[in-house]
Amino acid sequence: MPKPKVFVTRIIPTKGLDIVQEFCEAEVWPGEMPPSPEELLRRVRGVDGILSLLTDRIDAAVMDAAGPGLKVISNHAVGFDNVDVAAATARRIPVGNTPGILTDATADMAFALLLAAARRLAEGAQYVKDGKWKTWGPSLLLGADLAGATLGLVGFGRIGQAVAKRAQGFDLRIIYHDPTAEPAFGAVPVDFETLLRDSDFISLHVPLTDETYHLINAETLAKMKPTAVLVNTSRGGVVDPSALEQALRSRRIFAAALDVTEPEPIQMDDPLLALDNCLIVPHLGSASKQTRDMMAYLAAQNLVAGLKGERLPHCVNPEVYS
Ligand code: GLV
Numbered sequence: 001m002p003k004p005k006v007f008v009t010r011i012i013p014t015k016g017l018d019i020v021q022e023f024c025e026a027e028v029w030p031g032e033m034p035p036s037p038e039e040l041l042r043r044v045r046g047v048d049g050i051l052s053l054l055t056d057r058i059d060a061a062v063m064d065a066a067g068p069g070l071k072v073i074s075n076h077a078v079g080f081d082n083v084d085v086a087a088a089t090a091r092r093i094p095v096g097n098t099p100g101i102l103t104d105a106t107a108d109m110a111f112a113l114l115l116a117a118a119r120r121l122a123e124g125a126q127y128v129k130d131g132k133w134k135t136w137g138p139s140l141l142l143g144a145d146l147a148g149a150t151l152g153l154v155g156f157g158r159i160g161q162a163v164a165k166r167a168q169g170f171d172l173r174i175i176y177h178d179p180t181a182e183p184a185f186g187a188v189p190v191d192f193e194t195l196l197r198d199s200d201f202i203s204l205h206v207p208l209t210d211e212t213y214h215l216i217n218a219e220t221l222a223k224m225k226p227t228a229v230l231v232n233t234s235r236g237g238v239v240d241p242s243a244l245e246q247a248l249r250s251r252r253i254f255a256a257a258l259d260v261t262e263p264e265p266i267q268m269d270d271p272l273l274a275l276d277n278c279l280i281v282p283h284l285g286s287a288s289k290q291t292r293d294m295m296a297y298l299a300a301q302n303l304v305a306g307l308k309g310e311r312l313p314h315c316v317n318p319e320v321y322s
Contacts, residue, residue, distance in 0.1 A: 002025070003023065003024050003025040004023070004024050004025070004048035004049060004071075004307045005024065005025050005026075005027075005046060005047045005048050005049075006020065006024045006025070006026050006027070006047055006048060006049040006050065006051060006303060006307070007026075007027050007029070007043045007044050007047045007049075007050050007051070008020060008026055008027070008028040008029065008051040009029050009034060009035060009040070009050070009051065009052050009053050009055075009056045010028075010029055010031075010034060010053050010055075011028055011029075011030065012051070012053075012076055012295075012296040012299065012300075013292050013293045013295075013296040014296075015293040015294070015296045015297045015300075016051075016076075016293075016295070016296025016297050016298075016299050016300035017296065017300070019297070019300035019301070019304060020051065020300050020303060020304070023304050023307070024048075024049065024303075024304075024307065027043060027047075029043065034053065034055040034056055035056070037057065040056060040057075040062055040065075041061065041062060041065040042065075044062055044065050044066040044070075045065055045066065045067065046066070046067055046069065047066050047069070047070065048069050048070065048071050048072075048307055049070070049071055049072045049073070049074065049303050049306060049307050050062070050066065050070070050072075050073050050074070051074045051076060051299055051300070051303050052073060052074070052075050052076065052082070052083070053075075053076050053077065053082075054075070054076075054077040054079060054081075054082050055082070055264075056082060057082055058073055058075075058082060058083045058084065058088075059084045059087060060084055060087035063084075063087055063088065063091055063093065070091070070093055071093065071094075071306050071307055071309070072093065072094055072095075072096065072302070072303055072305075072306020072307060072312070073088055073093055073094075073095045073096070073306075074095075074096040074299045074300075074302040074303035074306065074312075075095065075096060075097050075098075075299070076098060076295055076296065076299040077097060077098060077286075077295070078097050078098055078099045078100075078102055078286075079097070079207060079208070079234075079235060080095060080097050080316050081207060081208040081209070081235060081237075083095050083316075085316055085317050088317060088320075089317045089319060089320055092320050093320065094306050094311075094312050094315045094317060094318075094320050094321075095315065095316045095317050096298075096299065096302025096303070096305075096306065096312040096313070096314050096315055096316070097302075097314055097316050098294075098295045098298040098299055098302075098314065099158065099314055100158065100314075101291060101294040101295060101298060102285070102286035102291050102294075102295060103158045103159050103162050104162055104291075105285065105286050105287070105288045105291040106159045106162075106233055106285040106286055107159050107162030107163045107165075107166060108166075108288075109233055109259055109281075109284060109285045109287075110159070110163050110203050110205075110231055110233045110259075110285075111163060111166045111167075113231045113233065113257035113258075113259060113279065113281070114146075114151075114201055114203060114229065114231050114257065115146070116257055116279055117229045117231065117254075117255040117256065117257035117277075117279055118143050118144045118145075118146060118201070118229055118255075119143040119144075120141045120142075120143045120255075121279075122279045123141055123276050123277075124141055127141065144200065144227060144229065144254065146167075146170045146171070146172055146201075147170065147171040147172070148171060148172075148173070149172055149173070149200035149201060150172065150173045150174075150175060150198050150199050150200050150201070151163075151164075151167045151172040151173070151174050151175070151199065151200070151201045151202075151203065152175050152176065152177070152190075152195040152196070152198065152199030152201065152202045152203070153174065153175070153176040153177070153178075153187065153203055153205055154176075154177055154178075154192075154195065154202065154203070154204045154205060154206055154215070155176075155177075155178050155204065155205035155206035155207075155234070156176040156177075156178035156181035156184075156187065156189075156205070157178070157181065157205060159205045159233070160176060160178065160181075160203075160205035161181075161184050161185060161187075163203055163205065164176070164184065164185035164186070164187045165185045167185075168185055168186055172201070174186055174187040174188065175187060175188050175189070175190045175194070175195055175198065175199065176188070176189055176190070176195070177189070177190060177191065177192045177194075177195045178206075193223065196220055196223040196224055197223055197224075197225075199224070199225070199228060200225060200227060200228060200229065201228070201229045201231065202224065202228060202229070202230050202231065203231040203232075203233070204216070204230075204231065204232045204233070204234045204238050204239070205233070205234055206234055206238060207234070207235070208234070208235035208237045208238055212237075212238050213237050213238070214237070214238070214239070214240040214243075215238050215239075216230065216232075216238060216239040216240065216243070216244065217240040217243045218240065218243040218246070218247075221243055221244065221247040221252060221253060222247075222252065224247075224252075224253050225253070226251065226252060226253065226254065227253075227254045228253045228254060229253070229254055229255045229256070229257070230244070230253060230255075230256040230257075231256070231257050231258075232256070232257075232258045232259065232260055233259040233260065233285045234260060235260050236258070236260040236261040236262035236263070236264055237262045239258070239262070241261065241262050241270070241272060244256060244272065244278075245271045245272050245275070245278075248272070248275050248277050248278050249271075249275060251277075254277065255277040255278070255279070256277070256278050256279070257278075257279040257280075258272075258278070258279070258280045258281070259281050259283055259284060259285050260283050260285075261280060261283075264282075264283060265282065266280060298313065298314060301313050302314055302315075
């Protein structure tokens with residue numbers, strides 16, 4: 001019996017890759033950069049499965065290039081906005097993702113960014129490196145307190161709740177906006193306007209969809225406190241970058257800390273990079289060794305299940321089974 005053919009769009013941790021290579025005839029894209037869209041179309045021809053990363057756009061053209069034998073798309077991420085799920089569902093192809101295991105790592109990153117922006121860590125580190133530290137200064141690089149301040153969570157799924165859990169330990173008052181989520185970890189549900197108006201810290205935990213695209217824009221930024229800190233560990237597209245740049249430059253809000261940008265990677269001439277009150281890191285939310293191992297493992301499990309015709313352990317379009 002020949003092994004099923006799969007295309008893996010990047011070298012993933014061995015915890016997952018070993019499983020894929022044992023079960024499949026796998027072509028693994030060797031580059032540090034993702035395959036170009038044209039290369040992707042070429043490489044998927046005739047495959048039974050695709051293991052993709054969030055940097056790969058898996059659309060109808062890719063599915064059609066793979067052909068009618070394509071049985072599964074396994075995305076090595078919890079987010080799946082890079083996959084045209086409707087096109088996959090129309091072709092009855094299950095799409096897998098990696099939820100749960102990256103909740104803590106991503107919540108840790110959101111909290112690290114929140115603290116870093118509140119206490120101006122990036123500016124402080126740069127200040128030292130620039131040789132500007134001459135003495136202790138009573139008004140040097142003053143930031144914001146967490147205790148007693150209000151944290152507003154936009155989206156209260158697994159990661160939003162894990163951030164709330166951490167925030168309890170810092171004596172933050174926690175509010176959230178998510179019509180689909182029950183209160184937990186002391187967080188109080190509010191409407192979006194109230195969240196924008198009352199929050200000292202706003203952390204974004206929504207998927208990127210047509211509804212959430214540029215949810216944070218000139219209008220919503222204008223409703224925030226001038227002392228507000230915005231944290232984004234969700235997807236870059238949830239924030240309008242030019243509106244954010246204007247709000248930060250004019251000190252309409254105090255600071256932003258971003259793990260995700262639009263586009264990714266951010267262009268080196270992007271004006272956000274020139275701002276002291278904007279901290280940007282390169283999409284590291286799930287980037288702990290253990291978490292990335294587990295993501296690779298789950299992505300491999302989803303891939304193999306799909307190839308065997310079994311239900312994926314984590315399927316984002318379970319309607320393909322009905
Ligand atoms: C990371 O952003 C993910 O969606 O897993």
